[in-house]
Amino acid sequence: MDRGSILLLCSLCLCVSAAMAEEATNHSGVYNVEKYGARGDGKHDDTKAFAAAWVAACADSGSPTFEIPRRIYLVGPLRLVGPCSNTGTFTLKVHGVVKASTDMSLFKTQEWILFAYLKYLKVTGTGTFDGQGAAAWPLNQCHFQKMCKLLPVSFKFAFMENTRVEGITSLNPKFFHVALLNNTNFRIQRVTLTAPQDSPNTDGIHLEGCTGVKILQCKIGTGDDCISVGQGNTDVYINGILCGPGHGISVGSLGRYPDEKDVNGLVVTGCTLTNTTNGIRIKSWQASPLVTSARNMTFDNVIAYNVANPIIIDQNYCPYKNGCPQLWPSGVKLSNIKFNNFRGTSTTPVAVKLQCSARYPCKKIKIQDINLSYKGEEPAVSACANVMKASYKGKQVPPPCQ
């Protein structure tokens, strides 16, 4: 599906932090949304109170805490945009339930909650952000046509430095749960992301243009990719993810837009995928407008139960039947990719599928200790195209193609 365009940030440029005009205070205060007028009855729109608490917290030059108590708050789009004055950690603590408005006319931009240009933000607590997506899902056409209006993601983090997100739950987003754009040093851990299996484009965590991302111990069951690592990411570490239902953990889709950057340095380790359409998938579009690369990636200690395509490289990605010239293969160069210690069951006979680009065959693929059966009974098979220099070690079930 269409990912790059969600990250267009034109609207951001217009953002001016109201807080900059405020006089800075330095008392590491607690900014409780109820003190700024939030009613927390789940019916009245509390957006203004949240925005006012934000402006005050943003002016605090110590270590402010923005606090959302244990009630139910209804809020429309929130733009929590810096730079803020904090010199220490800026904590956003959520205990209650924050529900997104279902009035789509309020959403002029592509996110419900936008965090941007902040340093040392920590989002924590046991609270839930409910995107109330069910009413919006029928409006989404992006999963079957190229030209479509993008619905708002529940969270966008853009141009952030040193961010931690932990503990929270995201429920039923209108579009993605979490989009990360151009962040450095971002860690998200122990979050729960939940949406129905058939909800359209409810990707768990999508990232682009980020450096130094850790995604740890998350439980993700949703309608699209649990995690998708898009273009321009460097040094991404993913560990301890439980994924399912969903479309698995993906790199891509890559090679669709002319301004894309390389992917370099990804480790996915200790993850379990259950009842997903893919396990680990690397996908790139046919007919890429320019040549990029995705390299230095390790997928290690992965369990895939009841998964349609446990290991799949698909460089012929073209979800909308037309507009992909067959004779112009993907310009994304894949190299130095290791799959180590996979086990589980495939629901299709082809458990390992490596369909690389005819223009740039995959290089330096290493496959070691794989044990994937077809439905737990019959032997599965491998299928490959345009794979150069693959090496195989240890257990190989299914047997390699070459």
Ligand SMILES: *[C@@H]1O[C@H](CO)[C@@H](O)[C@H](O)[C@H]1NC(C)=O
């Ligand atoms: C976003 O990150 C990418 C990759 O790190 C970088 O090339 C690009 O210039 C950044 N974009 C902006 C608008 O900062």
Ligand SMILES: *[C@@H]1O[C@H](CO)[C@@H](O)[C@H](O)[C@H]1NC(C)=O
């Ligand atoms: C490969 O990726 C790892 C993990 O992100 C990183 O530490 C290493 O520097 C990368 N190596 C190269 C050659 O880019």
Ligand SMILES: *[C@@H]1O[C@H](CO)[C@@H](O)[C@H](O)[C@H]1NC(C)=O
């Ligand atoms: C996977 O699907 C099976 C059969 O439909 C179901 O019994 C099981 O609970 C599912 N497991 C998970 C973790 O979703």
Ligand SMILES: *[C@@H]1O[C@H](CO)[C@@H](O)[C@H](O)[C@H]1NC(C)=O
């Ligand atoms: C593969 O896994 C199956 C089921 O867990 C096990 O019975 C079998 O011995 C394993 N095969 C190899 C070669 O390790």
